[in-house]
Amino acid sequence: DTGVSQDPRHKITKRGQNVTFRCDPISEHNRLYWYRQTLGQGPEFLTYFQNEAQLEKSRLLSDRFSAERPKGSFSTLEIQRTEQGDSAMYLCASSSDSPLHFGNGTRLTVT
Amino acid sequence: DQQVKQNSPSLSVQEGRISILNCDYTNSMFDYFLWYKKYPAEGPTFLISISSIKDKNEDGRFTVFLNKSAKHLSLHIVPSQPGDSAVYFCAASAFQSGYALNFGKGTSLLVTP
Numbered sequence: 571d572t573g574v575s576q577d578p579r580h581k582i583t584k585r586g587q588n589v590t591f592r593c594d595p596i597s598e599h600n601r602l603y604w605y606r607q608t609l610g611q612g613p614e615f616l617t618y619f620q621n622e623a624q625l626e627k628s629r630l631l632s633d634r635f636s637a638e639r640p641k642g643s644f645s646t647l648e649i650q651r652t653e654q655g656d657s658a659m660y661l662c663a664s665s666s667d668s669p670l671h672f673g674n675g676t677r678l679t680v681t
Numbered sequence: 682d683q684q685v686k687q688n689s690p691s692l693s694v695q696e697g698r699i700s701i702l703n704c705d706y707t708n709s710m711f712d713y714f715l716w717y718k719k720y721p722a723e724g725p726t727f728l729i730s731i732s733s734i735k736d737k738n739e740d741g742r743f744t745v746f747l748n749k750s751a752k753h754l755s756l757h758i759v760p761s762q763p764g765d766s767a768v769y770f771c772a773a774s775a776f777q778s779g780y781a782l783n784f785g786k787g788t789s790l791l792v793t794p
Contacts (some may be wrong), residue, residue: 572720574724580703601779601780603781603782605782610786611786612685612687612770612784612785612786612787613725613770613782615781615782615783617783618779620779625779626778626779626781631700655707656698661724661725663724665780669725669727669730670727670780670782671713672724672725672726673724674722674723674724675724
C-alpha cells in the first residue's frame with residue numbers, strides 16, 4: 571500500500587491559465603474522490619468516480635472544472651481559465667469501501 | 682449549507698486529561714460518521730468511524746459516541762498526548778451519495794505537556 575499520490579504538490583499559475591492535477595489512488599480501490607479545501611474550512615466534496623464512471627459531478631464548482639478517470643485507475647482534475655478564487659488545496663481520496671484514504675493534496679496558487 | 686458543524690474552532694487540554702471534540706449534523710440521511718486527523722501540509726488521516734446502527738465505537742484511546750436523536754457525535758481521547766495536537770475533522774456520509782464525505786470546519790486540538 572503506497573498510499574494515494576498527488577502531483578504536483580504545489581502549483582503557481584497566472585489568472586486565466588489552465589491547470590491539471592493528477593491523482594494516483596491506492597491500486598485496489600475502485601472509488602476515487604476529489605475535494606477542495608480552503609483556509610479555515612473542511613474539505614469540500616467536488617466529484618467522485620466508481621471505476622471509470624463519474625457518478626456525481628453536480629458539486630463541481632463551475633463549468634471551468636472537469637475531471638476524468640479514463641481507465642478506472644488514475645484521475646485528473648482540470649481547471650480552465652483559473653481565477654484567484656480557485657486558490658486552494660485540492661485533495662484526492664480513494665476507497666474500496668469506507669473510510670476514504672486521502673493524498674497530501676495539490677496546493678494551487680493563482681496570481 | 683453546512684450539514685456538519687463543529688462549533689469549537691479550538692481546544693486546549695493538558696497532557697493526560699480527556700479531550701472531547703463535538704460535532705452536530707443536520708441531514709437525517711447520514712448513516713456513517715467518521716473522524717479524521719490532519720497535520721499541516723498533509724492530507725486528512727482516518728481516525729475512527731461509527732455506523733448509525735451503533736451508539737459507541739472504541740479504538741484504543743479513541744472513542745466515538747453517536748446520539749442520533751440529537752444528531753450529535755463526539756470524539757473522546759483519553760489520555761491525551763502531545764502528539765494528538767492536530768486539526769480534527771468530523772465527517773458524515775450517506776449510502777445514496779456513494780459515501781462522499783461532508784466535513785465540518787475542524788477543531789484544532791492542542792495538548793500541552
